[in-house]
Amino acid sequence: MTxxxxxxxxxxxxxxxxxxxxxxxxxxAVAAACALGPAVLGSDPLTTEPAARHLxxxxxxxxxxxxxxxxxxxxxLVGGRTSLLVGLAAxxxxxxxxxxxGAAAGWYGGRVDELLMRIVDFLYGVPYMFLVILVMLLFSxxxxxxxxxxxxxxxxxxxLTMARIVRGQVLALxxxxxxxxxxxxxxxxxxxxxxxxLPNALGPVVVYATLTVPxxxxxxxxxxxxxxxxxxxxxxxxxxxxxxxxxxxxxWWLLAFPSAFLAATLLALNFLGDAxxxxxxxRSVP
Amino acid sequence: MTGALVVALAVxxxxxxxxxxxxxxxxxxxLALGLPVALAAPDRRAGALAGLxxxxxxxxxxxxxxxxxxxxxxxxxVLLVFATCALMYAAPGSPFAGERVATPQVEAALRAQYGVPxxxxxxxxxxxxxxxxxxxxxxxxxxxxxxxADLLGPAxxxxxxxGLLALALAVAAGLALGxxxxxxxxxxxxxxxxxxxxxxxxxxxxxxxxLLLVVFALGLGWLPVAGLGGPEHLVLPAVTLAAPYAAYVxxxxxxxxxxxxxxxxxxxxxxxxxxERAVVLRHALPGALLPVVSFLAPAAAGILTGSxxxxxxxxxxxxxxxxxxxxxxxxxTLVLGTSLVYAALVALLNLGADLLYGWLDPRVRDAA
Numbered sequence: 220m221t222x223x224x225x226x227x228x229x230x231x232x233x234x235x236x237x238x239x240x241x242x243x244x245x246x247x248a249v250a251a252a253c254a255l256g257p258a259v260l261g262s263d264p265l266t267t268e269p270a271a272r273h274l275x276x277x278x279x280x281x282x283x284x285x286x287x288x289x290x291x292x293x294x295x296l297v298g299g300r301t302s303l304l305v306g307l308a309a310x311x312x313x314x315x316x317x318x319x320x321g322a323a324a325g326w327y328g329g330r331v332d333e334l335l336m337r338i339v340d341f342l343y344g345v346p347y348m349f350l351v352i353l354v355m356l357l358f359s360x361x362x363x364x365x366x367x368x369x370x371x372x373x374x375x376x377x378x379l380t381m382a383r384i385v386r387g388q389v390l391a392l393x394x395x396x397x398x399x400x401x402x403x404x405x406x407x408x409x410x411x412x413x414x415x416x417l418p419n420a421l422g423p424v425v426v427y428a429t430l431t432v433p434x435x436x437x438x439x440x441x442x443x444x445x446x447x448x449x450x451x452x453x454x455x456x457x458x459x460x461x462x463x464x465x466x467x468x469x470x471w472w473l474l475a476f477p478s479a480f481l482a483a484t485l486l487a488l489n490f491l492g493d494a495x496x497x498x499x500x501x502r503s504v505p
Numbered sequence: 506m507t508g509a510l511v512v513a514l515a516v517x518x519x520x521x522x523x524x525x526x527x528x529x530x531x532x533x534x535x536l537a538l539g540l541p542v543a544l545a546a547p548d549r550r551a552g553a554l555a556g557l558x559x560x561x562x563x564x565x566x567x568x569x570x571x572x573x574x575x576x577x578x579x580x581x582x583v584l585l586v587f588a589t590c591a592l593m594y595a596a597p598g599s600p601f602a603g604e605r606v607a608t609p610q611v612e613a614a615l616r617a618q619y620g621v622p623x624x625x626x627x628x629x630x631x632x633x634x635x636x637x638x639x640x641x642x643x644x645x646x647x648x649x650x651x652x653x654a655d656l657l658g659p660a661x662x663x664x665x666x667x668g669l670l671a672l673a674l675a676v677a678a679g680l681a682l683g684x685x686x687x688x689x690x691x692x693x694x695x696x697x698x699x700x701x702x703x704x705x706x707x708x709x710x711x712x713x714x715x716l717l718l719v720v721f722a723l724g725l726g727w728l729p730v731a732g733l734g735g736p737e738h739l740v741l742p743a744v745t746l747a748a749p750y751a752a753y754v755x756x757x758x759x760x761x762x763x764x765x766x767x768x769x770x771x772x773x774x775x776x777x778x779x780x781e782r783a784v785v786l787r788h789a790l791p792g793a794l795l796p797v798v799s800f801l802a803p804a805a806a807g808i809l810t811g812s813x814x815x816x817x818x819x820x821x822x823x824x825x826x827x828x829x830x831x832x833x834x835x836x837x838t839l840v841l842g843t844s845l846v847y848a849a850l851v852a853l854l855n856l857g858a859d860l861l862y863g864w865l866d867p868r869v870r871d872a873a
Contacts, residue, residue, distance in 0.1 A: 330523075330524065333523050333524075334523050334524075337519075337522075337523045337577070340577070341577070341581050341584075343803070343806075345585060345848065347810065348810035348811075348813055349589070349810070349828070349844055349847070352828070352829070352832050353589065353592040353593070353596070353832065354592070356592070356593070356596035356832055357592065357595055357596050357597075433707065437709055440709050440711075441709070441710075441711075441813070441814050444709075444711050444814055444817070444818075445813065445814065445817060445829055454709070457709070457711065457712060457715075458711070460715070461711060461715045461818065474715060478712045478715070481709060481712065482707060482708050482709070482712060485707040485708070485709070486703065486704070486707040486708075488707075489703055489706055489707050490703070493703075
């Protein structure tokens with residue numbers, strides 16, 4: 220019996236999980252392609268070529284071209300940057316807000332907890348799509364198609380479950396002996412929260428954050444589909460692809476490639492999140 | 506004036522519902538049920554009596570869980586409408602700043618005619634007064650000569666029907682997959698079912714929908730592409746809408762079933778020689794259903810809002826399109842009406858899930 224910590228244990232379990240490894244590798248490949256691809260290929264997502272409209276995939280344009288003759292490969296890679304960035308940034312917003320809120324509710328308990336959690340219950344009842352669309356409207360003049368409002372709007376509707384998770388953890392942990400010991404040693408509220416409670420609550424937060432990223436990317440793609448999202452993202456490309464589906468002569472590549480990238484990324488993220496949950500919480504494995 | 510008063514009342518009610526003792530909260534819940542009856546009745550005195558009678562009846566007949574939820578519901582709806590007003594007003598643009606450049610006088614006249622004052626508070630007051638006095642959702646600000654009720658009337662049954670169909674589909678398919686997977690964990694069926702579930706969770710609904718469209722409508726020609734006619738028009742949208750929720754239900758049902766199958770009462774059922782079928786379906790299933798049932802309310806809310814995208818994709822004339830159009834055109838009354846109807850529907854579905862949960866779980870039923 221070696222003295223490995225829970226994180227080392229979890230890492231060891233994660234490494235044995237082939238699904239998680241495949242998901243991680245796929246994710247790394249997509250992220251690298253999106254980050255470096257456009258520069259390496261030297262193609263631009265916005266350059267139009269009137270002579271090359273709706274070209275099927277070829278050696279010049281690997282993924283074909285769209286209705287304005289723009290290179291689809293470049294568009295998919297640059298769109299991927301937006302989608303991944305939205306996923307990470309909005310998740311970061313949701314983690315910060317949810318952790319602070321949940322920690323406050325769990326720590327103070329009693330009436331404060333009751334009131335804070337009732338607000339969460341109320342917000343759960345509001346269809347989130349309303350909130351997102353209404354918050355997006357606030358920015359419709361100043362920052363239409365910009366990523367920042369989307370980060371905020373999506374992050375601000377995604378923190379509810381995070382708050383519940385953190386609250387539950389803090390509520391359970393604050394009665395434990397090590398908290399009493401810390402208090403006896405003279406630690407104040409903030410120090411106990413920051414140094415003793417939150418690190419112990421980190422596992423579920425990490426798992427849920429990993430599963431929030433695909434959720435947020437999905438939501439952003441819905442917004443783009445409705446014409447309210449970020450200017451060039453996978454969601455918007457898929458929406459463009461769906462719009463040209465027709466029975467006679469479909470430019471199928473416009474739908475197939477963005478959808479494949481979006482679906483593969485979401486699948487990989489969900490795979491990783493599930494594996495992480497199993498690794499961090501051995502009890503959840505049947 | 507009315508606006509500020511109603512908001513203050515709702516906040517006070519909400520504070521009461523979270524701070525008062527349990528008995529008082531139950532009374533508030535019963536009152537919340539009687540209130541609409543009292544307000545809707547043409548005659549004040551008879552309405553008040555009928556409302557009180559209904560409240561008294563509800564206080565006796567309904568379980569505490571449901572009463573508590575009702576106590577929260579009434580002020581929540583009010584605050585939701587107010588928050589929507591505030592957000593719409595805070596957004597740039599106005600319903601009358603359309604294509605035609607209106608002079609200030611024309612705009613003032615339009616604002617007076619449609620009952621859209623300059624501030625969100627005043628507008629909220631006008632809106633609530635009209636709602637309580639006439640039970641009307643007001644005229645649409647951007648769709649000429651139509652009221653919000655005219656627009657939403659035909660759309661509500663479409664969205665609701667689509668949503669319920671999708672919910673039923675999600676529960677049926679999810680339960681079947683989840684139970685089949687739980688019977689042989691890590692077996693072939695389990696792997697296939699959970700793989701399907703992961704796909705359902707990961708793929709955006711419009712990608713699933715587009716694939717279904719290409720295969721079944723364009724390729725095979727079995728089903729219509731878009732629009733609304735007979736029930737066959739709802740098949741593809743309902744399947745698309747149901748897919749992610751079926752996936753979640755399958756996961757929950759599998760986890761619930763696995764847990765219940767290890768419990769003593771299931772072992773007792775096996776020990777007395779019941780066939781496996783009876784053990785699983787009669788004894789284990791009700792217990793395994795609980796996590797699924799508590800997921801029903803969020804699923805219903807998600808399906809109703811998810812229908813925005815699916816309705817757009819398949820050209821289904823439901824409520825989602827009116828919300829999106831209303832939000833983009835700054836059609837305040839249309840947005841408020843849609844939000845109110847959606848929120849009320851979600852609340853009703855929540856109540857239904859609550860009742861179902863209590864009925865299935867004796868611990869909750871007896872605690873109430």
